[in-house]
Amino acid sequence: MAFLSKRDKPFLNTYAFIGAVLPDLPIFIFFIVESIIRKTPGNELWGSLYFTESWQNFFDIFNAVPLILILLGIGYYLLNSERITVFAWSLLIHCALDFLTHHDDGHHHLFPLSAYVFESPISYWDRNHHAGIFAPIERVVFLIASIYLYRRLKTRLARWCLIIVNVLFVVSYLLFFVLR
Numbered sequence: 001m002a003f004l005s006k007r008d009k010p011f012l013n014t015y016a017f018i019g020a021v022l023p024d025l026p027i028f029i030f031f032i033v034e035s036i037i038r039k040t041p042g043n044e045l046w047g048s049l050y051f052t053e054s055w056q057n058f059f060d061i062f063n064a065v066p067l068i069l070i071l072l073g074i075g076y077y078l079l080n081s082e083r084i085t086v087f088a089w090s091l092l093i094h095c096a097l098d099f100l101t102h103h104d105d106g107h108h109h110l111f112p113l114s115a116y117v118f119e120s121p122i123s124y125w126d127r128n129h130h131a132g133i134f135a136p137i138e139r140v141v142f143l144i145a146s147i148y149l150y151r152r153l154k155t156r157l158a159r160w161c162l163i164i165v166n167v168l169f170v171v172s173y174l175l176f177f178v179l180r
């Protein structure tokens, strides 16, 4: 959102926001369906079910760079839509950051053309792959981007959401990295 926001066009923030969160939305749906509705135990959830083909295909649709590039082309060249262009760029930025921060749980970036998955040396969560160093850096970058973005958000709701997400992000660091 910080990358894509424009000072005189606050309406674009909404499209940048949707693009930023959409690639992870199917994982929340997976969690709700399998954990809350089907009551699958946690180790089975993330150990095997997450990697089944049907769930992987569902995740991949929202993380597929070729499909997003088509959307970007349609938005930019055919429809001349700044909203769709910002939305597609936001999806791409999410995919690029995922590309760099997933070790053995990355998405099929080139879905549906190829099953290739890049194994990044850095993981955003796995201490065996430098998460211990990466996680605090990620939070600091997130905070700096938030301070920059804060003045560009025009509603009180959006500003409060930004503050709350930052607090939750720091709390997640304490829970998963410091107190563990």
Ligand SMILES: [Zn+2]
Residues within 6 Å of the ligand: 023, 024, 094, 098
């Ligand atoms: Zn993601």
